[in-house]
Amino acid sequence: MSITRLSDGRFRVRVYLGYEKDAKGRERRKLIDRICANEKEAKRLEAQLREELRRQEYVPPTRLTVAGFLDEWLEKSAKPSVKRRTYERYKQLVEKHLKPHLGALRLEKLEPRHVDGMLADLSGKIADRTRLHVYRCLHRAMEVAVRWRLVGRNVCDAVEPPKADDPEMVVLSAEEIDRLLQAAKEHHYHGTADSRFYCLYLAAVFTGMREGELFGLRWEDLDLEEGIAHVRQTVEQGGKHPVFGTPKNRKPRAVPLPPEVTDALKAWKVEQEIERAFYAQGYRDFGLVFTRPNGEPLSPSAFAHGPHQAIVEKAKLPKRLRFHDLRHTFASRALAAGANVRAISEILGHHDPGFTLRVYSHVLATDKAEASEKLANYLRSSPKKQEPGR
Incomplete structure (x- = not known):
């Protein structure tokens, strides 16, 4: 790696990655060549590139836009792997919210502040749960972008998900x-x-x-x-x-x-x-x-x-x-009524009983009070054991 000062006062950061063959089969040097406004920025970039290369997380720059990537993600990743209604929901979120706010950005330039800005702009215009779905849709797409090595990280990990109340559950008598x-x-x-x-x-x-x-x-x-x-x-x-x-x-x-x-x-x-x-x-x-x-x-x-x-x-x-x-x-x-949680979980088709407990914890809250009262009654009615003499 090298940092050199240019005649206009800016700094060039170069990282040599060995050699590669061009279209004609000739070998040429492969490198990362970036220009920074000042020396401090250049040193920070050099350290970042060094760490990315050490972790094998460096992703070459691309001119792919967020909109272009989302279209590719929908067709190549989402469509073959999720249910039809889920895919249609993803597509709706992409077309209605993600593309208008982020689509023109180059994918590699997408930052947490852009996602935060989009969510802030949507606040009050759409339901909080829909904002959460927009965030989750982008998060899932960016996971694929990382896997495809189009970006080095999922920017959504640095963004706090919107808070939304769960839909009110109606339980009939x-x-x-x-x-x-x-x-x-x-x-x-x-x-x-x-x-x-x-x-x-x-x-x-x-x-x-x-x-x-x-x-x-x-x-x-x-x-x-x-x-x-x-x-x-x-x-x-x-x-x-x-x-x-x-x-x-x-x-x-x-x-x-x-x-x-x-x-x-x-x-x-x-x-x-x-x-x-x-x-x-x-x-x-x-x-x-x-x-x-x-x-x-x-x-x-x-x-x-x-x-x-x-x-x-x-x-x-x-x-x-x-x-x-x-x-x-x-x-x-x-x-x-006292049914076994694991049995109910299996009947409902939940992936594990823990999920069932989390969803229906409000029902079991009364059971805890009843269990405590039953234990207290048992202890009250149990005959007192005399302590052995010393």
Whole structure:
């Protein structure tokens, strides 16, 4: 390495990296050549380059912009590795927020202050949780940039993530569950009275399965005699051009079905066969349990804004109640009833029981008080042992 003063008062930092062959096969010296405004800056750069080379973290400069990199990341890394809806969400965040704020910068020039500036500018304009998603999207992309050796570090590591409250969890009481199931039983889909939604809501409350997992459930995945549902696929997009995917964490799992659910499923299967016969050749058979009348998979978006909203209103429940809250209801009620945490974690498809404990710690807080009281009662009622004489 060398530092030389130029005639205009600036300083040149040169680091020699050996030799490389040019396009014509001739050997030429390979080096890093940087110009600094003053000697202090030059010495700091020299020390930085020396350390990066020692750690093998030096990344040659590139003219690639943040926008160009994000486009490449979406297509080459995100699209093949995440679910369709996740990819579409990433793309939306990139196009709507990341590119307008950071896209014109050269990737190698991206600094923590740029990310902080973007997050500050978005504050008050979008929800705090959306700002957090913007940060997480960029963080994940920059991890790939480091792996691809386009940059030497993930600048997001030096940025404090935006704080956002978790979405409010709604857990239904037994009386509210009864009202919801009754409303689902009375709901007419496309003017037809059937039990499809009663069966769907019953399964959600008693199994804790995710919406996409229930929409993707096939009859071949069910063992109604043994009372088991095998979660093997999900619906990512319903309607005429459905897209199916794998369960979250890409792990199939077995979920126990109580008698109430198996009985309802058997009854619904008979109704669905009548529906299939009515549509004849027009029936689109995907082998699914919960479908539109013509056999097409239910669309998560259309379901949320249509039947679900109508059923919630009919049951006179809070409008903020999401279908996903039935999963929370299942888990909360099961844990409050004393169910084993590991078993509930496996039924829900969580990656470990610790995650289940963190999500539903509010439910177990009352259990701690009860456990303490039970211990105190036990100790009070235990016969006093006399101390041995000395």
